[in-house]
Amino acid sequence: xxxxxxxxxxxxxxxxxxxxxxxxxxxxxxxxxxxxxxxxxxxxxxxxxxxxxxxxxxxxxxxxxxxxxxxxxxxxxxxxxxxxxxxxxxxxxxxxxxxxxxxxxxxxxxxxxxxxxxxxxxxxxxxxxxxxxxxxxxxxxxxxxxxxxxxxxxxxxxxxxxxxxxxxxxxxxxxxxxxxxxxxxxxxxxxxxxxxxxxxxxxxxxxxxxxxxxxxxxxxxxxxxxxxxxxxxxxxxxxxxxxxxxxxxxxxxxxxxxxxxxxxxxxxxxxxxxxxxxxxxxxxxxxxxxxxxxxxxxxxxxxxxxxxxxxxxxxxxxxxxxxxxxxxxxxxxxxxxxxxxxxxxxxxxxxxxxxxxxxxxxxxx
Numbered sequence: 001x002x003x004x005x006x007x008x009x010x011x012x013x014x015x016x017x018x019x020x021x022x023x024x025x026x027x028x029x030x031x032x033x034x035x036x037x038x039x040x041x042x043x044x045x046x047x048x049x050x051x052x053x054x055x056x057x058x059x060x061x062x063x064x065x066x067x068x069x070x071x072x073x074x075x076x077x078x079x080x081x082x083x084x085x086x087x088x089x090x091x092x093x094x095x096x097x098x099x100x101x102x103x104x105x106x107x108x109x110x111x112x113x114x115x116x117x118x119x120x121x122x123x124x125x126x127x128x129x130x131x132x133x134x135x136x137x138x139x140x141x142x143x144x145x146x147x148x149x150x151x152x153x154x155x156x157x158x159x160x161x162x163x164x165x166x167x168x169x170x171x172x173x174x175x176x177x178x179x180x181x182x183x184x185x186x187x188x189x190x191x192x193x194x195x196x197x198x199x200x201x202x203x204x205x206x207x208x209x210x211x212x213x214x215x216x217x218x219x220x221x222x223x224x225x226x227x228x229x230x231x232x233x234x235x236x237x238x239x240x241x242x243x244x245x246x247x248x249x250x251x252x253x254x255x256x257x258x259x260x261x262x263x264x265x266x267x268x269x270x271x272x273x274x275x276x277x278x279x280x281x282x283x284x285x286x287x288x289x290x291x292x293x294x295x296x297x298x299x300x301x302x303x304x305x306x307x308x309x310x311x312x313x314x315x316x317x318x319x320x321x322x323x324x325x326x327x328x329x330x331x332x333x334x335x336x337x338x339x340x341x342x343x344x345x346x347x348x349x350x351x352x353x354x355x356x357x358x359x360x361x362x363x364x365x
Contacts, residue, residue: 153300166267170297
């Protein structure tokens with residue numbers, strides 16, 4: 001820190017004084033020799049100023065990623081959104097930190113470098129919701145030459161066939177938090193499209209009109225390398241990676257601790273649909289709507305951002321989400337034990353996937 005401020009002060013000094021010492025007139029003939037010496041040293045002085053001032057930015061926070069990190073193949077990124085999920089990776093015993101460069105800090109985010117079952121891995125905490133997730137994954141792609149991204153976390157279940165502790169590996173992910181909020185009496189009754197939520201239908205005791213009217217779900221603008229912009233609703237997960245996930249042999253946990261166990265052993269389910277929004281869903285009616293209208297099985301706040309950001313440059317990506325709650329379908333709020341169990345199981349499935357992935361000859365999509 002002291003060095004940073006010293007360099008910064010030197011840059012300011014030279015800038016404010018405009019190198020005036022080099023332009024001082026020689027009024028004393030006895031100093032001719034001294035001035036000649038200064039001129040001889042001019043190239044060295046200019047080089048020093050260039051290195052210190054033009055390449056130094058004390059507020060940028062940018063750090064060069066060691067080339068040896070990006071030389072390892074394959075290099076898989078593991079991303080998660082909650083602090084407890086990141087801590088679980090570190091304490092799992094599966095992640096082995098790099099002895100030379102255990103982490104790199106970029107733009108306020110810490111990227112942990114190491115391996116999982118002899119597969120080179122960089123893992124990072126994105127933070128919650130879409131904006132944080134998208135920004136973090138873009139930083140990851142800009143600085144690390146990853147062969148693919150594995151995203152793991154927890155989710156609410158909108159599908160009655162999926163319960164606590166189960167892990168969903170969706171085939172499709174959509175952002176369902178972008179709406180056109182319609183005016184009252186905007187004739188939504190005659191709109192037969194499946195992307196309309198009419199609030200009046202949920203009035204109690206009987207459905208009818210509602211001043212909130214309703215919303216129409218919007219598509220997203222998807223930009224990808226070598227393609228024109230495309231309006232999309234569903235983002236499809238890499239088919240090769242999904243096929244690998246379908247054949248995983250992983251035993252999920254039934255108990256989160258000695259006192260809390262589920263009645264049956266959870267399962268991994270692949271090929272379903274997932275919904276992302278900057279909204280925590282804890283409403284039974286909206287849960288039912290998402291399942292009936294869109295076939296959504298799990299709801300979360302980050303997956304679509306991670307998937308879309310990875311798909312833009314063509315990087316393979318996959319999602320593992322453990323069911324921690326029923327998105328409002330349960331009588332009471334889920335316990336911490338269920339949240340922990342969902343996270344543990346999602347991580348177990350993700351780690352097994354990374355292990356199998358490391359044995360593949362090619363990770364190309």
